[in-house]
Each structure stands twice: as C-alpha cells, then as structure tokens.
Amino acid sequence: MIDSVLDVAGLTRSFSQGGETIEVLRGVNLHVGPGEIVALLGPSGSGKSTLLQAVGLLEGGFGGSIKIDGEEAARLDSDGRTRVRRDKLGFVYQFHHLLPDFNASENVELPLLIRDATRAQAKDRAGELLTALGLGHRLTHRPSQLSGGEQQRVAVARALANRPALVLADEPTGNLDEATADVVLAEFLRLVRGEGSAALIATHNERMALKMDRVVRLHEGRLA
Numbered sequence: 001m002i003d004s005v006l007d008v009a010g011l012t013r014s015f016s017q018g019g020e021t022i023e024v025l026r027g028v029n030l031h032v033g034p035g036e037i038v039a040l041l042g043p044s045g046s047g048k049s050t051l052l053q054a055v056g057l058l059e060g061g062f063g064g065s066i067k068i069d070g071e072e073a074a075r076l077d078s079d080g081r082t083r084v085r086r087d088k089l090g091f092v093y094q095f096h097h098l099l100p101d102f103n104a105s106e107n108v109e110l111p112l113l114i115r116d117a118t119r120a121q122a123k124d125r126a127g128e129l130l131t132a133l134g135l136g137h138r139l140t141h142r143p144s145q146l147s148g149g150e151q152q153r154v155a156v157a158r159a160l161a162n163r164p165a166l167v168l169a170d171e172p173t174g175n176l177d178e179a180t181a182d183v184v185l186a187e188f189l190r191l192v193r194g195e196g197s198a199a200l201i202a203t204h205n206e207r208m209a210l211k212m213d214r215v216v217r218l219h220e221g222r223l224a
C-alpha cells in the first residue's frame with residue numbers, strides 16, 4: 001500500500017534575472033499522506049507558487065524528486081506529465097480560470113469528459129459536487145452570472161471532479177472578501193475531507209492555515 005500521495009525530496013529551483021541568480025527553492029522536502037490537508041505558509045515572494053508549479057508538473061527547470069502517488073514524476077516527458085496531472089491532481093487558483101462560455105455544470109463536466117466519462121456520468125457528478133457546495137440552483141449560470149464566491153466554488157468542484165489523489169491550491173480564496181473567503185474555505189475543506197483527497201494549499205493567512213491538518217512554512221528556500 002502506498003502511504004504517501006506526495007513525496008518531494010531535495011527540490012531546487014533558481015531563476016536568473018539580469019545577471020543575478022535567485023535561489024528560490026534550496027532543497028525542499030515534503031511528505032503528504034493520503035487524505036491529509038497541508039497548509040503551505042510563507043510571506044510574499046518566499047516561493048509558494050514556485051513550489052506548487054513544480055508539484056503540479058506545470059514547469060520544468062527543477063532539481064530533485066517529486067513522487068506523486070508513488071510515481072516519480074519530475075523527469076516525465078510532456079505526455080507523462082499531462083497524464084499525471086489529469087489522473088492524479090486537481091488545481092484551484094486564486095482566480096478561478098473558468099471557461100466564460102460554459103455554464104457552471106459544463107465547467108465541472110469538462111475534466112470528466114476528458115477522462116472518458118459519458119455525458120450523463122459527467123453531468124451527474126457535476127451536479128453532485130455543485131449541490132454539495134450549495135450551487136444546485138446555479139448549474140446553468142455562466143461564470144459572469146455568478147458572484148466571486150460562487151465562481152470559486154465552481155472552481156473547487158472542477159478541481160475535485162476526477163477524485164484526484166492530491167488537490168493543489170494557490171491562495172484559493174485570495175480574491176474574496178474575508179467573510180466570503182472563510183465560508184468558501186470551510187466548504188472547500190469539508191468537500192476535500194468528504195472526498196478523501198489530500199491537499200496542499202498555499203496561503204499567507206495564518207488564521208486560515210490553522211484550519212488545516214498541518215502547517216509547513218517556506219523560509220529561505222526550505223520548509224520548516
């Protein structure tokens with residue numbers, strides 16, 4: 001049995017800018033167990049997004065090892081990275097990145113259809129998730145017809161559609177007012193727990209981080 005959803009070892013990343021090299025990640029080690037919700041804390045510029053991009057297999061240029069659900073993913077080719085992203089990962093960003101011409105349900109159905117669900121299966125699953133997030137009455141609304149909090153709930157449902165082993169979220173409520181952010185975060189965490197996914201959630205908000213199972217802090221390129 002695999003006892004880890006994510007194992008990062010010795011992860012490094014530096015950027016060259018104007019003749020200067022900035023070492024953003026200097027050997028990050030991180031273990032996330034199945035169903036565990038981990039808060040990634042760190043001040044602005046500490047490298048939270050860089051770390052999530054590495055784990056999300058969205059960018060190259062990293063040193064070290066990234067095991068997702070037991071599979072070494074750091075050196076996969078583009079097709080392999082796409083497969084792991086599609087089959088194992090879900091993403092929530094600060095800005096929802098919903099498709100503007102698709103309604104709420106269709107936005108959630110899309111990742112399911114890409115993974116060979118039938119239309120009926122995709123629709124059922126989207127309805128189930130959106131209803132669990134209190135959006136059962138907004139299924140046919142387009143993103144522009146939804147509030148910011150509702151849009152972010154749709155993004156949460158989309159991330160969980162394929163029952164990912166690991167959800168990666170970068171300031172998932174950073175674009176919402178404080179009261180809405182608290183409610184959406186609580187619903188997000190409840191749904192992730194209910195679905196049994198693990199999550200790595202970047203935030204610079206200590207109060208929010210304390211609602212998660214464990215907190216790790218990025219400091220000078222390493223995790224403490």
Ligand SMILES: Nc1ncnc2c1ncn2[C@@H]1O[C@H](COP(=O)(O)OP(=O)(O)OP(=O)(O)O)[C@@H](O)[C@H]1O
Binds near residue numbers: 043
């Ligand atoms: N493509 C890039 N080229 C050069 N420098 C970069 C690049 N991407 C990130 N950086 C630098 O790496 C550092 C970490 O950036 P990153 O976005 O990961 O921080 P963060 O902790 O997510 O910050 P925030 O909370 O403000 O989003 C910053 O100093 C940034 O300027």
